[in-house]
Amino acid sequence: MLELALKGSKKYYGWMTLLLGVIGGGFVFYLWQFNFGLGITGMSRDVSWGFYIAQFTFLVGVAASAVMVVLPYYLHDYKAFGRITILGEFLAVASVTMCILFIFVDLGQPMRVVNVILYPTPNSVLFWDMIVLNGYLFLNIIVGWKVLEAERNGIAPPAWVKPLIYLSIPWAVSIHTVTAFLYCGLPGRGFWLTAILAPRFLASAFAAGPAFLILLCLLIRKLTKFDPGKEQIQSLAKIVTYGILMNVFFLVCEVFVVFYSQIPEHMDHMKYLFFGLHGHGVLVPWMWTSVGLMLLAIILLVNPITRQNESVLAVACLAVFAGTWIDKGLGMISGGFVPSPLHHVNEYVPTIPEIIITLGVYATGFLVLTALFKIAVSIKEEIAA
Amino acid sequence: MKRSRRSFLKIAGISALGIGSKPILNAFSASAPQGDTPQPAVMRKPEALTAKHWAMVIDTTKFKSRDDFKPIIEACHSIHNVPELKNKNHEIKWIWEEGYKHAFPTLENPYFEEKVKDLPFLVLCNHCENPPCVRACPTKATFKRESDGIVLMDFHRCIGCRFCMAACPYGARSFNFRDPRPFIKEEKINLKFPRRTKGVVEKCNFCAERLAVGQLPACVEAANGAIIFGDLADPDSDVRKLVSTNYTIRRKLSLGTSPSVYYIV
Numbered sequence: 042m043l044e045l046a047l048k049g050s051k052k053y054y055g056w057m058t059l060l061l062g063v064i065g066g067g068f069v070f071y072l073w074q075f076n077f078g079l080g081i082t083g084m085s086r087d088v089s090w091g092f093y094i095a096q097f098t099f100l101v102g103v104a105a106s107a108v109m110v111v112l113p114y115y116l117h118d119y120k121a122f123g124r125i126t127i128l129g130e131f132l133a134v135a136s137v138t139m140c141i142l143f144i145f146v147d148l149g150q151p152m153r154v155v156n157v158i159l160y161p162t163p164n165s166v167l168f169w170d171m172i173v174l175n176g177y178l179f180l181n182i183i184v185g186w187k188v189l190e191a192e193r194n195g196i197a198p199p200a201w202v203k204p205l206i207y208l209s210i211p212w213a214v215s216i217h218t219v220t221a222f223l224y225c226g227l228p229g230r231g232f233w234l235t236a237i238l239a240p241r242f243l244a245s246a247f248a249a250g251p252a253f254l255i256l257l258c259l260l261i262r263k264l265t266k267f268d269p270g271k272e273q274i275q276s277l278a279k280i281v282t283y284g285i286l287m288n289v290f291f292l293v294c295e296v297f298v299v300f301y302s303q304i305p306e307h308m309d310h311m312k313y314l315f316f317g318l319h320g321h322g323v324l325v326p327w328m329w330t331s332v333g334l335m336l337l338a339i340i341l342l343v344n345p346i347t348r349q350n351e352s353v354l355a356v357a358c359l360a361v362f363a364g365t366w367i368d369k370g371l372g373m374i375s376g377g378f379v380p381s382p383l384h385h386v387n388e389y390v391p392t393i394p395e396i397i398i399t400l401g402v403y404a405t406g407f408l409v410l411t412a413l414f415k416i417a418v419s420i421k422e423e424i425a426a
Numbered sequence: 427m428k429r430s431r432r433s434f435l436k437i438a439g440i441s442a443l444g445i446g447s448k449p450i451l452n453a454f455s456a457s458a459p460q461g462d463t464p465q466p467a468v469m470r471k472p473e474a475l476t477a478k479h480w481a482m483v484i485d486t487t488k489f490k491s492r493d494d495f496k497p498i499i500e501a502c503h504s505i506h507n508v509p510e511l512k513n514k515n516h517e518i519k520w521i522w523e524e525g526y527k528h529a530f531p532t533l534e535n536p537y538f539e540e541k542v543k544d545l546p547f548l549v550l551c552n553h554c555e556n557p558p559c560v561r562a563c564p565t566k567a568t569f570k571r572e573s574d575g576i577v578l579m580d581f582h583r584c585i586g587c588r589f590c591m592a593a594c595p596y597g598a599r600s601f602n603f604r605d606p607r608p609f610i611k612e613e614k615i616n617l618k619f620p621r622r623t624k625g626v627v628e629k630c631n632f633c634a635e636r637l638a639v640g641q642l643p644a645c646v647e648a649a650n651g652a653i654i655f656g657d658l659a660d661p662d663s664d665v666r667k668l669v670s671t672n673y674t675i676r677r678k679l680s681l682g683t684s685p686s687v688y689y690i691v
Binding site: 077078079080082083084085086087089090144147148149150151153154156157159160162164165166167168171223224227228229230305306377378381382383384385387 | 513514515516517518524527528529531532558561562563564565566567583584585586587588589591592593594595596597600601602603604605623624625626627678681682683
């Protein structure tokens with residue numbers, strides 16, 4: 042089936058070449074970082090994780106959201122999603138690939154990455170994160186591939202795939218839970234020290250991931266002969282609606298606890314993000330934009346008239362994606378480091394090389410995503426013909 | 427032909443996975459008896475200083491001004507080849523000065539005079555009894571030495587993930603954002619202690635390398651009696667006596683890390 046990714050239109054080749062160009066650019070800058078050290082980034086002694094880890098966190102959510110199409114189809118026998126489960130699974134594969142790359146480019150000594158396996162440390166959450174991420178990658182590659190292959194050949198998928206599919210459901214929840222545990226188990230980081238962090242991550246994941254999938258479905262309908270289906274898109278839209286409502290509700294819960302209890306170690310991070318602290322507040326406009334986008338999305342999604350209009354739905358999905366990206370990809374990580382545990386306010390802003398490397402990783406993800414979607418869609422077209 | 431190549435790849439893949447998981451499985455069976463194979467033992471030099479629980483008492487009443495800190499910081503940083511980086515983001519420090527409100531942010535009192543709020547304190551790694559950094563490290567590159575409770579770093583195993591820096595509630599850890607070597611003054615290089623490479627984390631090690639040859643930590647030597655070091659587990663030690671007869675404070679006690687650095691105020 043892999044050969045299907047190699048045959049395509051001029052547009053397809055053009056897009057892939059563009060992505061390869063961006064990857065190449067990112068790679069050159071990565072070589073610079075590899076040579077110089079992480080000093081070319083905006084990270085510091087106080088903000089020791091930055092853009093890379095934030096993107097990783099956001100994309101774990103996009104990956105986990107595949108469960109939102111797999112679960113209704115396989116557990117509730119919601120037949121309509123049979124058409125698009127493969128898209129969810131392949132989106133997960135591309136996202137996890139990016140997650141792993143983002144962790145990799147964040148390492149100070151990437152040549153030693155195998156130490157995590159050579160000296161396994163079960164008390165470290167990062168060890169478990171490695172296991173769940175790689176496991177999820179394999180599960181989705183195997184399940185997606187086998188089911189698609191069977192579909193192409195007009196036969197039922199092999200029986201041993203079923204248990205893997207069922208396993209992938211709790212596994213999806215686990216990847217984002219473990220990722221949240223990276224942060225929420227740390228003493229002295231008041232912003233993350235909340236039991237609601239994992240649920241919050243999952244809620245934003247179940248909003249952002251399906252929103253992105255809707256956008257991809259609309260794009261596929263436009264570019265190919267395969268139509269993911271109106272019903273499918275509307276069902277996804279309802280999932281996005283619940284996801285974004287939960288996400289904003291959880292944010293409100295956080296805000297209440299933090300500002301009603303008035304415990305400085307917890308409150309100061311929120312103050313920094315939304316109002317600025319001791320005259321520092323680069324993220325303030327971003328955070329309010331994020332809140333605005335999420336509220337706009339809620340208005341557009343809750344109202345059935347606007348939700349059922351696919352053009353408006355696309356706008357709402359963009360708002361959900363951008364809003365949750367700012368929340369998690371910008372605010373969540375550096376917000377936890379500012380102020381520092383010693384209550385110094387040292388702000389973090391990513392540098393240009395850091396952003397180019399980030400774009401390189403995203404381009405790699407999109408390359409994988411495009412190739413996998415091309416295979417899936419070609420087979421869907423083949424079957425329909 | 428195609429079939430067999432496929433099944434070969436499958437078997438090769440599964441085998442690779444199996445081999446890769448071996449050390450992981452080992453980790454879970456680490457408590458199993460190792461049979462009759464003799465275990466390597468660490469030989470100690472006869473002059474080595476030993477303790478069950480090394481601890482430090484910093485008598486802040488004995489410091490008159492900020493100038494008293496300088497020789498202490500200088501002694502530590504030159505002995506350990508700590509580079510002097512101009513870029514604040516890349517700063518590396520093992521022992522340094524913080525104002526009271528930063529060293530003890532939870533013990534702030536709004537009615538303190540500004541002078542008191544900014545009262546300088548020496549801060550360093552607390553060598554916690556329950557260290558969150560050790561819990562977080564995915565490679566055991568940082569670990570608590572069972573024999574004496576010192577929290578150590580293996581610079582050669584560290585992968586530079588900086589999870590320990592996120593975990594440390596005292597900001598005690600520094601990361602080599604770039605090669606530190608050009609920033610160590612040539613005349614100050616101590617060839618008896620390793621210099622670091624870029625991309626690894628480092629911090630105070632309670633001068634484990636000096637204790638091993640019978641010397642007290644560099645900061646203790648340079649402090650003229652203002653820093654006292656000893657075995658907290660020994661009821662007759664100086665540190666134990668000071669801690670039991672003086673009012674001492676420790677940093678962020680509510681977090682349950684149980685620091686081994688005490689401050690007499």
